[in-house]
C-alpha cells in the first residue's frame with residue numbers, strides 16, 4: 001500500500017555570520033558560518049508509488065521537474081539504495097508548497113533536497129544513517145548536509161564540516177527584496193574578501209537568551225554582503241531600512257536581509273513598519289529560531 005508523509009517542513013536557514021577564509025584548488029570557497037534553523041519554510045508532501053516513478057506533482061515556475069533538487073534528491077537516494085537492495089520499484093509523488101524565494105540565501109532548494117532525503121529514507125525504508133545521508137546530500141549542494149545534520153551549527157569547509165552550536169531563541173524579521181541573486185556571481189567577484197581571519201568555534205558567543213544574545217547578534221559579519229549590496233542596490237536599501245531596528249544583515253549570498261528581536265511582539269512591530277514602508281517589491285515575514293530540524297527524529301543514528 002502507498003505510504004504518505006504530509007506537511008513536511010523544509011525549513012529556511014540564516015547565516016548569522018559568514019566569513020570567507022580561503023579558496024580550494026577547485027575554486028570553491030572555504031567558509032566559516034553559523035547556520036540558524038527557522039520555523040518557516042517550504043512544505044513538502046510525499047506519497048510512495050510502487051512502479052518506480054519519481055514525480056514532482058506541483059508546478060514550480062522556473063524549475064523544470066528533472067532539474068528540481070527534490071527530484072534529484074529522490075533519484076540519488078534510490079541509486080544509492082540500489083547498491084544494497086532491489087530499488088527498481090521505489091517511486092514517489094512529491095508535492096510542494098513553495099514559500100521560500102529562489103536565490104534568497106535562505107537555502108530553500110538545499111532544504112527541499114534534505115527534507116526529501118530524510119522523508120523518503122523513512123518511507124522507502126532504505127536505512128541510511130544521518131552521516132550517509134549527509135554525504136549523499138553534499139553531492140546536491142553545499143548547504144544540504146547542514147539540514148540533515150538537523151541542529152544549529154558552526155560550519156567550516158564549504159559548509160560540510162559541522163559542529164552543533166547553541167544560539168539564542170530569537171525572533172527574526174526577514175525581508176525578501178524581490179530579486180534573485182546568482183550565488184556564483186558573488187563568489188567570482190574580484191572585490192570579494194577571501195582572507196578573513198579564521199575563528200574558533202569557542203569565539204562565537206553561544207549563549208542562551210538574555211545573557212550574550214546581543215553579542216552573538218553582532219558577532220562577525222557576512223563577507224558576501226558588500227559585494228552583493230554593490231551589485232544589487234535593493235539589498236543595500238533593505239539593510240539600511242531594517243538597520244533602524246538592530247544589526248540587519250544579509251543571509252548567504254543574498255538577497256534576503258534579516259534582523260533579530262528578543263520576542264515576537266518586537267518582531268511584529270518591525271514587521272508592521274516594513275509592511276507600511278510602501279516598497280511594493282518587498283515581501284516581509286517573521287520566524288522564530290528553532291533548535292532542531294522537525295524531521296530529525298526520522299533518523300535513528302544520533303551524533
Ligand SMILES: C[C@](O)(CO)[C@H](O)COP(=O)(O)OP(=O)(O)OC[C@H]1O[C@@H](n2ccc(N)nc2=O)[C@H](O)[C@@H]1O
Nearest residue numbers: 015027028029030141142143158159183184187252253
Ligand atoms: C553561500 C551559502 O549560501 C552559505 O550558506 C552556500 O554555501 C551557497 O550554497 P549553494 O547556493 O547551494 O551553492 P552551490 O550550488 O553549492 O554553489 C554555487 C556556486 O557558488 C560558488 N561557491 C559556492 C559555495 C562555496 N563555498 N564556494 C563557492 O565558490 C561556486 O562557484 C558554485 O558553483
Ligand SMILES: Nc1ncnc2c1ncn2[C@@H]1O[C@H](COP(=O)(O)OP(=O)(O)OP(=O)(O)O)[C@@H](O)[C@H]1O
Nearest residue numbers: 068069102103104105106107108109110112143252
Ligand atoms: N526545489 C527547488 N527549490 C528552489 N530552487 C531550486 C529547486 N530545485 C532546483 N533549484 C534551483 O536552485 C537555485 C537556487 O535556489 P535556492 O532556493 O537554493 O537558492 P538560495 O536560497 O540562494 O540558496 P543558498 O542559500 O544555498 O545560496 C534556483 O535558482 C533554482 O534554479
